[in-house]
Amino acid sequence: MDRLSTLLDHFHVRASLFHTGPLCGRTVFEAQPDRAFLHVLRRGELQIEHPGRRGTPRGELKARLVVTEPTVLLYPRAVHHTFVNPPTDGSDFTCATLHFDGGDRNPIVAALPALLRVPLDAVPGLQPALDLLFAETDRARCGSRLLADRLFEVVLIQLLRWVIDHPHAVGVTHGLVMGLNDPRLARALVALHDAPQDDWPLARMAAVAGMSRSAFAESFKAATGTTPSAYLTDWRLTLASARLRDGHPQKLVAADLGFSTASSLSRAFKQRFGRAPRDWLQGQG
Incomplete structure (x- = not known):
């Protein structure tokens, strides 16, 4: 892996x-x-x-x-x-x-x-x-x-x-590195990284890790400091920010990363970065 x-x-x-x-x-x-x-x-x-x-x-x-x-x-x-x-x-x-x-x-x-x-x-x-x-x-x-x-x-x-x-x-005690250090959690994290556009309910993530849903959710939170769904959203938004900065259209970025619409990407983006994608891009420039 x-x-x-x-x-x-x-x-x-x-x-x-x-x-x-x-x-x-x-x-x-x-x-x-x-x-x-x-x-x-x-x-x-x-x-x-x-x-x-x-x-x-x-x-x-x-x-x-x-x-x-x-x-x-x-x-x-x-x-x-x-x-x-x-x-x-x-x-x-x-x-x-x-x-x-x-x-x-x-x-x-x-x-x-x-x-x-x-x-x-x-x-x-x-x-x-x-x-x-x-x-x-x-x-x-x-x-x-x-x-x-x-x-x-x-x-x-x-x-x-x-x-x-x-x-x-x-001195690393939590976060992405700790998740990748656990072989079971790492399987799920690598799958999320490889296919962020897929639908990832908790049951599917847990199945990839070879764990029950409750055990997976608890272990994931303890290792990374966040929930599996929050991590997936954050990963998608991190990828989205990179692609938007490279000039990719917002509608295409949303479709490629599993957001239902460009508006749903914009809402999630604003919640994470404090600004809508267009305003954020202007600040980056």
């Missing part, structure tokens, strides 16, 4: 290498809308500062963190952070910015904490991809930058795969 591909097919992520080598002294990474960061600490030690210890839906970032081993650091949302390294002979990094389609509304982004801090040796199979990445970033060759960008995306997918299997290791 592939728990990630449909999500990434609908909401692409693009990586862009911007640094490889030592970082010395203080390096500030400003928070900018819809810009994420993926840092790989290859060698050395690092102190991270988070001014204001900003709170997030997934908890509060610590004001200071010390990293003492090779580690991957993923900031899936816009978070101001500062790396503090020795003034000379700083620690060695390879870093990329990430653009997740939909920004904070991307379901993967919304399901993750503000910072994922994972030692490199904790993720099986990650090292071969990193070896290829470092080989491309350490020596300039034809196509190296483009290949490095794609390899960063491979590293991200491997990291996300590991997080789904080890949510508590990164």
Whole structure:
């Protein structure tokens, strides 16, 4: 069962290498809308500062963190952070910015904490991809930058795969990741992701999960923090917002995603986003 591909097919992520080598002294990474960061600490030690210890839906970032081993650091949302390294002979990094389609509304982004801090040796199979990445970033060759960008995306997918299997290791206790961590709930979630336009009564969802309706509804709510029907509506609206922003007609979007009419999509959209689709699109522009 592939728990990630449909999500990434609908909401692409693009990586862009911007640094490889030592970082010395203080390096500030400003928070900018819809810009994420993926840092790989290859060698050395690092102190991270988070001014204001900003709170997030997934908890509060610590004001200071010390990293003492090779580690991957993923900031899936816009978070101001500062790396503090020795003034000379700083620690060695390879870093990329990430653009997740939909920004904070991307379901993967919304399901993750503000910072994922994972030692490199904790993720099986990650090292071969990193070896290829470092080989491309350490020596300039034809196509190296483009290949490095794609390899960063491979590293991200491997990291996300590991997080789904080890949510508590990164502080995830509820939400989409917890649902995908449960094999029974994951079967239902993958089916919803694959066919949002279908009719999905509770009985059908429970049957896909191989559970009774009551057990499925209770387990789903405990894992994700929402009801199955509310999750389905939210998934459809998340897809609708992406397609509307790409210029698809509202009537066609409604039909493709299981809404009875364009008006029913508009009502649900306004309830979720606070504005009708047309007004919301103008705000996006």
